Amino acid sequence: MIEIDRITRLYDGKPAVDAVSMTVETATITAIVGTSGSGKTTLLRMINRLVEPSSGEVRINGEPTTGLEKHVLRWRIGYAIQGHGLFPHHTVARNIGAVPRLLSWPTNKIRARVDELLDLFSMPPAEFRDRFPAELSGGQQQRVGVARALASRPDLLLMDEPFGALDPIIRTRAQEDLRRIQRALGSTILIVTHDMEEAIQLGDRVAVMDAGRLVQHGTPAEIITRPATAFVAEMVGGVERPLRLLSLFPVSDLVEDGPAEGAAIPEQTSLRDALSTCLWTGRDALPVERDGQRIGRVTLDAIRSRAECHA
Numbered sequence: 001m002i003e004i005d006r007i008t009r010l011y012d013g014k015p016a017v018d019a020v021s022m023t024v025e026t027a028t029i030t031a032i033v034g035t036s037g038s039g040k041t042t043l044l045r046m047i048n049r050l051v052e053p054s055s056g057e058v059r060i061n062g063e064p065t066t067g068l069e070k071h072v073l074r075w076r077i078g079y080a081i082q083g084h085g086l087f088p089h090h091t092v093a094r095n096i097g098a099v100p101r102l103l104s105w106p107t108n109k110i111r112a113r114v115d116e117l118l119d120l121f122s123m124p125p126a127e128f129r130d131r132f133p134a135e136l137s138g139g140q141q142q143r144v145g146v147a148r149a150l151a152s153r154p155d156l157l158l159m160d161e162p163f164g165a166l167d168p169i170i171r172t173r174a175q176e177d178l179r180r181i182q183r184a185l186g187s188t189i190l191i192v193t194h195d196m197e198e199a200i201q202l203g204d205r206v207a208v209m210d211a212g213r214l215v216q217h218g219t220p221a222e223i224i225t226r227p228a229t230a231f232v233a234e235m236v237g238g239v240e241r242p243l244r245l246l247s248l249f250p251v252s253d254l255v256e257d258g259p260a261e262g263a264a265i266p267e268q269t270s271l272r273d274a275l276s277t278c279l280w281t282g283r284d285a286l287p288v289e290r291d292g293q294r295i296g297r298v299t300l301d302a303i304r305s306r307a308e309c310h311a
């Protein structure tokens, strides 16, 4: 568990981050979202002490970060940034194994960890281990950057706009990969983004920053249905709120008995995609299946009631 306790950073007497407190549970993703200049990067960098707090403290599993040497802290906290920051003259394997090597892991353990991570990121080790960063696509470089940050099994992974440079299709893939890998490894991740869509897709919790303050911290559904301030409501976006809400839930939440015509959809389909299918095919109910077996239906009416944000 990571506890951020009334952490503040002043520049020229003015707070860039103003008494922010937040608890991050182990094995979850928290997305910090806010407009430019709201203090997201400063908050993130105070956690690994790239920026020293003016006041307040951060505790990792109960231990204040001020009690740890900075280099030890950097090993325990992975850091991935936009533009990946790979060493250009080192192979993929050396890049990923950089921190484990500093920690004097045995060579075979480093190699096994590098291969495990490359497999998880869908980059076959035999093909990619010995390449140099310049021989990779932008998306592959970004994956190696994240793999490197995860290599030593850090207590926490900090990510600052890691997908900012990727085109929209690769970006969606990268988000899905991160979610899958985070679940597989049980990693604890704090990710900074200015994109609310990314925050609600990726975060178990979303933390909204405005002018250095944490204005709301909750589940994506809470942020969408009960925005704490006008600023949060604006960030979530008026007309898109119902669709964003529907994207968070699978069809299995609303399965009921009853007739429905046409092709079935899998139960893990999002309600947003089910709505699109209803509208696109002109049906007001869709059969739902699990492992190829029909388990019931979902209706347009049920989807519509779930989409109500009560704004």
Ligand SMILES: Nc1ncnc2c1ncn2[C@@H]1O[C@H](COP(=O)(O)OP(=O)(O)OP(=O)(O)O)[C@@H](O)[C@H]1O
Pocket (backbone or CB within 6 Å): 011, 016, 034, 035, 036, 037, 038, 039, 040, 041, 042, 043, 194
């Ligand atoms: N080293 C510094 N010296 C003076 N002011 C700074 C410094 N670093 C950040 N600031 C100020 O602190 C505020 C928060 O900056 P920060 O980079 O944390 O915001 P951000 O939310 O990450 O923005 P962006 O999305 O544009 O990166 C800004 O007003 C910025 O100008």
